[in-house]
Ligand code: PMP
């Protein structure tokens with residue numbers, strides 16, 4: 001077979017989770033909680049399955065859920081979006097990202113991706129016949145706007161951003177968003193904003209959602225995921241908010257990619273949002289506690305803890321522990337120490353070794369204690 005993606009192998013998340021399992025290591029690699037979703041949410045899924053809500057729902061999403069997404073958008077960001085024409089429920093954020101790219105990016109276009117970047121963007125761009133243009137983030141993982149400007153050409157059609165940022169845990173500021181808005185409007189670009197960690201932001205900071213920037217929002221696809229918000233990564237329900245004209249194009253892809261997303265889970269999520277909005281309102285506090293718990297547990301270790309302002313990932317620098325490359329170190333730590341992590345180098349187009357690995361702290365305190373005990377011995 002002549003591969004369309006010859007350089008793509010198995011994702012690092014699958015690789016490291018498998019390695020963790022083989023070696024019976026604590027799995028702080030792939031990002032998923034080791035605790036369960038809310039009992040009410042699970043009960044509603046069972047309820048709807050037993051009630052017979054088991055057939056296709058409307059292609060654009062279960063109406064009660066799109067209505068709740070619109071309401072949440074109003075409450076969180078004071079933006080009113082029309083559930084019918086601006087909200088689409090997708091099979092995870094992954095589908096929304098893929099569909100948004102394929103909806104507007106044409107063969108020959110260039111799409112800006114900031115490295116380290118989540119792994120699904122690049123192949124989706126290339127499968128659309130376009131060229132990903134990888135721009136490294138600055139040393140503190142902020143966007144270097146001068147460098148961005150150097151890479152904007154007449155072929156650039158889209159910029160992809162992700163805040164709070166996986167894997168670095170940084171967040172974009174209001175000033176960053178204004179800078180982006182300027183470029184997107186001046187160059188008539190599309191913005192694809194990956195906001196799956198929108199409710200996981202710390203230290204009292206406000207998430208600078210594109211929903212807060214009216215002019216920018218007119219040219220943007222905003223993507224989120226209930227997997228992150230409700231501790232249910234295996235359910236793969238996400239959504240995309242975009243203006244009506246962009247949503248029309250997005251749905252042309254979505255209707256042939258998946259058509260619709262699992263009906264009883266959408267109905268249950270609608271109930272959860274209606275009955276328990278405090279769940280996502282309290283998520284910053286919930287995860288901040290876990291972040292601090294992990295950081296405190298590692299405070300006397302040989303690892304340097306980088307700042308973490310959002311997501312459920314903590315970057316640690318291991319240069320005092322080892323000289324290995326990030327990939328080698330992550331493998332060694334899984335096999336020999338019993339703690340699995342994710343190397344950061346895999347999220348760069350250009351090999352970049354910074355002696356950094358990512359630890360997921362969406363874990364019970366017991367898991368964090370056990371991992372920290374092992375890491376503190378290094
Ligand atoms: N974007 C980012 C930055 C992510 O971390 C993830 C989850 N791993 C996704 C997108 C995909 O989300 P989902 O599981 O809902 O497809």
Ligand code: GLN
Pocket residue numbers: 011013014029030031032166
């Ligand atoms: N987003 C998750 C992470 O960053 C992994 C998702 C996946 O396994 N594809 O760990």
